[in-house]
Amino acid sequence: xxxxxxxxEVLCGKLFDEYGSVFPLPPFSQKVCSFFGSLASLxxxxxxxxxxxxxxxxxxxxxxxxxxGLRCRYEGQTENRLGRGISFHIAPSNVPxxxxxxxxxxxxxxxxxxxxxxxxxxxxIEIVCGCIRELLASSEYSVLADYIxxxxxxxxxxxxxxxxxxxxxxxxxxxDSTVEEVRCSPLPxxxxxxxxxxxxxxxxxxxxxxxxxxxxxxxxxYNDTYLYDQNACSSPRIIYWLGDxxxxxxxxxxxxxxxxxxxxxxxSVEPVISVDKYTAACRLAIExxxxxxxxxxxxxxxxxxxxxxxxxxKYRCAGGSFIxxxxxxxxxxxxxxxxxxxxxSYYGKLAEKxxxxxIEHRLNGIDRIVPVGKTADFDTLWDGYDxxxxxxxxxxxx
Amino acid sequence: xxxxxxxxxxxxxxxAHAEKTxxxxxxxxxxxxxxxxxxxxxxxxxxxxxxxxxxxxxxEDHRDLPFIPVRLFxxxxxxxxxxxxxxxxxxSSGTTGQQVSKIFLDRQTSSAxxxxxxxxxxEYTGKKRLPMIILDTSxxxxxRMMFSARGAGILGFQMLGADRVFALNEDMKLDxxxxxxxxxxxxxxxxxxxxxxxMIWQHFCKVLRETGERPDLSRGVLVHGGGWKKLADQxxxxxxxxxxxxxxxxxxxxxxxxxxxxxTGTISMECECGHLHPSTFSDxxxxxxxxFSVCPHGKKGIIQVVSVLPHSYPGHSLLTEDEGVIxxxxxxxxxxxxxxxxxxxxxxxxxxxxxxxxxxxKS
Numbered sequence: 001x002x003x004x005x006x007x008x009e010v011l012c013g014k015l016f017d018e019y020g021s022v023f024p025l026p027p028f029s030q031k032v033c034s035f036f037g038s039l040a041s042l043x044x045x046x047x048x049x050x051x052x053x054x055x056x057x058x059x060x061x062x063x064x065x066x067x068x069g070l071r072c073r074y075e076g077q078t079e080n081r082l083g084r085g086i087s088f089h090i091a092p093s094n095v096p097x098x099x100x101x102x103x104x105x106x107x108x109x110x111x112x113x114x115x116x117x118x119x120x121x122x123x124x125i126e127i128v129c130g131c132i133r134e135l136l137a138s139s140e141y142s143v144l145a146d147y148i149x150x151x152x153x154x155x156x157x158x159x160x161x162x163x164x165x166x167x168x169x170x171x172x173x174x175x176d177s178t179v180e181e182v183r184c185s186p187l188p189x190x191x192x193x194x195x196x197x198x199x200x201x202x203x204x205x206x207x208x209x210x211x212x213x214x215x216x217x218x219x220x221x222y223n224d225t226y227l228y229d230q231n232a233c234s235s236p237r238i239i240y241w242l243g244d245x246x247x248x249x250x251x252x253x254x255x256x257x258x259x260x261x262x263x264x265x266x267x268s269v270e271p272v273i274s275v276d277k278y279t280a281a282c283r284l285a286i287e288x289x290x291x292x293x294x295x296x297x298x299x300x301x302x303x304x305x306x307x308x309x310x311x312x313x314k315y316r317c318a319g320g321s322f323i324x325x326x327x328x329x330x331x332x333x334x335x336x337x338x339x340x341x342x343x344x345s346y347y348g349k350l351a352e353k354x355x356x357x358x359i360e361h362r363l364n365g366i367d368r369i370v371p372v373g374k375t376a377d378f379d380t381l382w383d384g385y386d387x388x389x390x391x392x393x394x395x396x397x398x
Numbered sequence: 399x400x401x402x403x404x405x406x407x408x409x410x411x412x413x414a415h416a417e418k419t420x421x422x423x424x425x426x427x428x429x430x431x432x433x434x435x436x437x438x439x440x441x442x443x444x445x446x447x448x449x450x451x452x453x454x455x456x457x458e459d460h461r462d463l464p465f466i467p468v469r470l471f472x473x474x475x476x477x478x479x480x481x482x483x484x485x486x487x488x489x490s491s492g493t494t495g496q497q498v499s500k501i502f503l504d505r506q507t508s509s510a511x512x513x514x515x516x517x518x519x520x521e522y523t524g525k526k527r528l529p530m531i532i533l534d535t536s537x538x539x540x541x542r543m544m545f546s547a548r549g550a551g552i553l554g555f556q557m558l559g560a561d562r563v564f565a566l567n568e569d570m571k572l573d574x575x576x577x578x579x580x581x582x583x584x585x586x587x588x589x590x591x592x593x594x595x596x597m598i599w600q601h602f603c604k605v606l607r608e609t610g611e612r613p614d615l616s617r618g619v620l621v622h623g624g625g626w627k628k629l630a631d632q633x634x635x636x637x638x639x640x641x642x643x644x645x646x647x648x649x650x651x652x653x654x655x656x657x658x659x660x661x662t663g664t665i666s667m668e669c670e671c672g673h674l675h676p677s678t679f680s681d682x683x684x685x686x687x688x689x690f691s692v693c694p695h696g697k698k699g700i701i702q703v704v705s706v707l708p709h710s711y712p713g714h715s716l717l718t719e720d721e722g723v724i725x726x727x728x729x730x731x732x733x734x735x736x737x738x739x740x741x742x743x744x745x746x747x748x749x750x751x752x753x754x755x756x757x758x759x760k761s
Contacts, residue, residue, distance in 0.1 A: 271687035271700055272745040275719055278690075279467040285446030286439045286474060292447045297689035303446075 007156060011117065011129045012136070013149035022146050024083035025110040027392050028071040032107050035141050037064035042131040052124050054097040061378055062104065070108070070380060074388055081392040083110025085168030090182055091115060092174040095228065096122035101378045102171055103148065109391035112147040114163055119152055160185040167191055169391055194390055196383055199342035200313045203236035203372065204333065206348025207243030207251035217347060218258040220373025224345055226267045231318040234343040234368070234375040238312060238323045240333055248326040256300060263299045273319035274298040280317035310338035334361045341365035342383060347372045402510055405679065405706055410521050411734035413678045415727060418736055422460040422681055425706045426714055430454050430463050433712035436478035440466070440712040461683055461692050465702050465715040468660050477502035479710045490547035490659035499659055504710040511663030511707055512557060518667060518677050519558050522653055523619050529584040530559020531577065533593030533602050535566040547659050548594055551623065554662060555592045565602065572605045577613055588617050594624035595654070599639060606646040616648035623655040623665070627743060656741050660713045664705040666739070671731050673738035680705040682739050684724050685717070698723040698742060719745050
């Protein structure tokens with residue numbers, strides 16, 4: 001069926017072998033749930049896993065207790081549901097592990113999965129694919145063999161066309177330009193699509209709470225930001241400090257001191273990123289009222305602004321570039337929000353305050369409110385979608 | 399205001415460390431204050447980074463003065479003279495795709511650029527203007543669509559020749575007949591040759607190699623620039639480039655230069671020992687990307703270039719995106735004073751992680 005099948009490297013499963021005969025599964029089917037439990041054990045035992053915190057985190061997501069927790073969350077909502085059929089996923093090319101989460105959630109929702117993994121040769125992909133292959137080869141999970149196909153291929157409109165033409169659900173990661181490109185390939189009329197566009201995130205810190213924080217905060221913040229070069233859509237780029245001016249200043253001093261100490265051990269900035277960050281600061285200086293807060297080196301770039309607007313997102317720069325704002329109330333946060341704002345991470349007891357702020361102000365952005373350190377934790381609620389419900393079909397019965 | 403004419407009377411390579419530092423500190427400090435008063439964008443950057451006029455006024459070493467990223471000229475139209483004083487606008491195609499640097503020149507800056515370039519070149523070609531072979535096509539300056547750093551470079555350099563010929567026709571083919579006729583006409587004379595490194599390799603050396611033509615350029619002095627990236631991609635070294643030229647046309651007096659449209663005029667020339675030398679009118683500072691501190695000699699880092707010429711636009715102190723290393727200072731065997739350095743290429747693009755804009759990459 002495919003014109004250039006040789007361009008496709010099949011890492012797991014098989015392509016186009018009578019897909020019509022693959023039946024959808026109910027969400028959280030027993031076989032699928034136990035498959036992930038087994039996958040978790042394999043991943044945890046894998047000798048290479050310990051080198052890759054993202055593989056460990058995925059293993060943690062797959063473990064039996066977590067899957068069971070998710071199943072319970074959807075109890076009462078999935079009885080009349082089945083997967084949509086065949087799902088086709090385009091994973092981002094520089095976060096190796098997202099393909100695995102995308103596949104997991106689609107399978108849990110009851111779909112067969114064709115996943116295009118990153119074309120870069122990440123070890124993490126080899127580890128996860130290896131474990132999946134091992135399980136599918138066993139008699140226990142061979143029934144799932146038709147449900148997992150992992151492929152790698154270079155940019156190709158033709159292959160996107162072919163795979164799109166057979167899918168009931170398409171999932172596109174990788175931001176605006178990827179979405180735009182993949183959307184050139186038509187979907188069958190009944191198929192639907194979930195897209196993960198470019199997003200930008202911010203953090204709100206209770207200054208008083210930060211003043212008494214310990215180094216664990218620096219560690220959590222690192223995981224939210226520098227661990228992915230501050231370039232994940234959930235990484236905060238804007239820090240909103242809540243408190244009186246002098247307390248905010250002291251808290252920021254304390255906080256960045258801790259983060260800086262942590263970075264000296266853990267992170268190095270590539271020369272071109274140093275220049276990028278410096279350029280971003282100059283750009284912001286030209287266009288907005290701001291003050292650069294001096295730091296001993298280029299690890300952290302701090303830019304204090306005096307008002308918030310949605311276009312601040314334009315001045316973002318990967319690799320440790322932070323726009324900061326001090327205020328005694330949350331009100332000004334509304335000025336920052338646009339549909340592009342995805343995650344607000346917080347420190348201090350702010351979850352309820354933030355939730356009611358978003359709802360009361362009817363903000364057209366902010367899909368997630370999570371504590372510092374949890375921004376990258378994958379959940380079936382992502383980017384404002386309930387993925388399990390979006391990826392399954394509900395049968396109405398009267 | 400600094401009197402540029404006084405500075406330009408200094409010897410091109412005669413000022414050693416202490417004298418040069420004093421000269422540049424005075425001139426560049428005043429230029430910084432001047433642009434602070436006259437270029438709103440520049441002023442906003444200095445203030446945001448905490449550079450007050452008082453702080454700038456107290457600077458005694460030009461290495462302590464602020465610098466701005468050269469990339470800003472691709473994004474902002476920055477100038478320090480009124481629109482009515484503009485004489486011409488230079489543009490360059492950059493490596494960042496469609497964005498183009500825009501450099502605004504008034505008469506004073508433009509003429510100072512030409513003067514300085516001529517003075518530097520005299521050090522290599524002698525006082526007398528020489529017949530000149532441009533190893534490129536005239537189309538590059540005729541055609542506005544093609545007008546680029548290449549065109550600007552040729553326009554700048556061609557004024558230094560007495561009689562001129564373009565070695566390539568409009569289709570980028572080597573015009574060997576025109577070349578031989580020109581050499582015939584100027585037989586016995588020294589010849590000045592100019593071109594861009596990659597163009598010379600691709601459209602001159604390769605063609606001579608293929609056709610077997612061997613024009614005698616042993617009396618020539620070749621000045622070439624534009625960077626080594628494309629040759630490095632083809633694994634062609636400086637030595638191989640020079641060897642090839644020597645073998646194909648007997649030319650041995652070959653000088654690379656380092657310069658950019660944002661600081662036209664004050665180029666750094668390669669000496670007989672293979673070192674790049676900024677002239678008295680400019681300097682090269684290597685900065686550590688970790689904290690932008692000045693690297694000691696021998697340590698590689700990001701190249702900052704300073705020049706006394708930019709008056710109509712705030713380009714007197716720029717952080718480039720090139721990597722380099724200072725080899726030594728005041729003691730190059732060639733006798734030229736000041737620092738001498740190597741360019742190691744453009745800063746490598748980072749392998750950045752993150753979830754956006756990935757599929758669209760060339761993969």
